[in-house]
Amino acid sequence: xxxxxxxxxxxxxxxxxxxxxxxxxxxxxxxxxxxxxxxxxxxxxxxxxxxxxxxxxxxxxxxxxxxxxxxxxxxxxxxxxxxxxxxxxxxxxxxxxxxxxxxxxxxxxxx
Amino acid sequence: xxxxxxxxxxxxxxxxxxxxxxxxxxxxxxxxxxxxxxxxxxxxxxxxxxxxxxxxxxxxxxxxxxxxxxxxxxxxxxxxxxxxxxxxxxxxxxxxxxxxxxxxxxxxxxxxxxxxxxxxxxxxxxxxxxxxxxxxxxxxxxxxxxxxxxxxxxxxxxxxxxxxxxxxxxxxxxxxxxxxxxxxxxxxxxxxxxxxxxxxxxxxxxxxxxxxxxxxxxxxxxxxxxxxxxxxxxxxxxxxxxxxxxxxxxxx
Numbered sequence: 001x002x003x004x005x006x007x008x009x010x011x012x013x014x015x016x017x018x019x020x021x022x023x024x025x026x027x028x029x030x031x032x033x034x035x036x037x038x039x040x041x042x043x044x045x046x047x048x049x050x051x052x053x054x055x056x057x058x059x060x061x062x063x064x065x066x067x068x069x070x071x072x073x074x075x076x077x078x079x080x081x082x083x084x085x086x087x088x089x090x091x092x093x094x095x096x097x098x099x100x101x102x103x104x105x106x107x108x109x110x111x
Numbered sequence: 112x113x114x115x116x117x118x119x120x121x122x123x124x125x126x127x128x129x130x131x132x133x134x135x136x137x138x139x140x141x142x143x144x145x146x147x148x149x150x151x152x153x154x155x156x157x158x159x160x161x162x163x164x165x166x167x168x169x170x171x172x173x174x175x176x177x178x179x180x181x182x183x184x185x186x187x188x189x190x191x192x193x194x195x196x197x198x199x200x201x202x203x204x205x206x207x208x209x210x211x212x213x214x215x216x217x218x219x220x221x222x223x224x225x226x227x228x229x230x231x232x233x234x235x236x237x238x239x240x241x242x243x244x245x246x247x248x249x250x251x252x253x254x255x256x257x258x259x260x261x262x263x264x265x266x267x268x269x270x271x272x273x274x275x276x277x278x279x280x281x282x283x284x285x286x287x288x289x290x291x292x293x294x295x296x297x298x299x300x301x302x303x304x305x306x307x308x309x310x311x312x313x314x315x316x317x318x319x320x321x322x323x324x325x326x327x328x329x330x331x332x333x334x335x336x337x338x339x340x341x342x343x344x345x346x347x348x349x350x351x352x353x354x355x356x357x358x359x360x361x362x363x
Binding site for chain 2: 022024026028040042044100101105106
């Protein structure tokens with residue numbers, strides 16, 4: 001149910017064509033309290049600049065961050081805001097976009 | 112009478128080749144589909160779906176981003192094609208290509224008067240990232256993919272290079288067989304259950320799959336050493352097996 005809602009709110013991202021130069025986004029929780037976002041082009045290279053948008057399960061924008069030069073971003077996990085999961089979208093400066101859905105299960109049950 | 116007996120013998124012994132098999136539930140897992148794959152592990156005649164006993168392998172591993180992890184303890188006993196095999200659910204924790212590999216214990220095949228050991232592998236891509244699709248694991252014998260071993264259309268060619276002890280094998284023989292799930296295909300001749308091709312002088316072979324599904328490639332070589340069977344020295348067939356899924360062309 002939550003995953004469906006998360007997928008639905010990402011319909012815009014899903015509509016974006018998967019071009020040869022896609023940016024793949026992956027996010028994971030480090031040490032229980034920090035979200036690590038990693039972006040990489042399908043060529044294997046990393047984007048050196050871009051914006052990270054973090055939304056909750058209802059699509060409310062929680063925060064934006066800048067991508068570091070190594071294609072990563074880190075932000076503290078607010079478990080209350082993330083209870084229904086997080087949608088993390090990376091838009092690189094050359095307008096490539098990718099996303100990762102951190103589900104409640106990915107977040108370790110959200111507790 | 113003797114003709115009938117002969118026919119009965121033929122019926123009892125499948126014309127197909129033996130294959131180590133690692134079949135994942137999905138060779139290209141997207142984030143929407145979940146975070147794990149289910150593996151079905153067996154030793155079988157895949158075209159005829161005729162199982163054989165797979166003993167607990169010597170090794171079962173996954174390799175990702177250059178790191179190999181032991182998964183032997185995660186194998187769960189299961190019945191596959193009517194015979195003992197294994198299943199496993201494995202979490203794909205990171206994007207990229209995860210290569211599952213099995214080293215079985217040598218299998219004594221009385222019909223061939225030889226031992227058979229099939230080093231078997233399958234490549235699974237996680238979360239839209241194919242990094243590592245051409246990984247060479249360093250198995251004793253191995254088909255190293257020259258074509259990305261997932262994301263192929265039916266009709267595409269698959270190319271690989273046959274390695275034995277890390278070196279290409281010129282003119283290696285490669286057997287090709289379809290995993291005929293649900294007996295969806297019928298072979299007009301027994302010669303077509305297992306097709307045989309040869310690599311070129313650089314150990315490179317090419318095959319175009321005619322239909323979607325899982326196709327197994329087994330490069331067969333004879334080991335320089337022998338193994339003992341009740342006091343007699345017997346040959347050891349070393350098989351390098353890779354399983355590749357071809358996808359149905361999705362016209363719209």
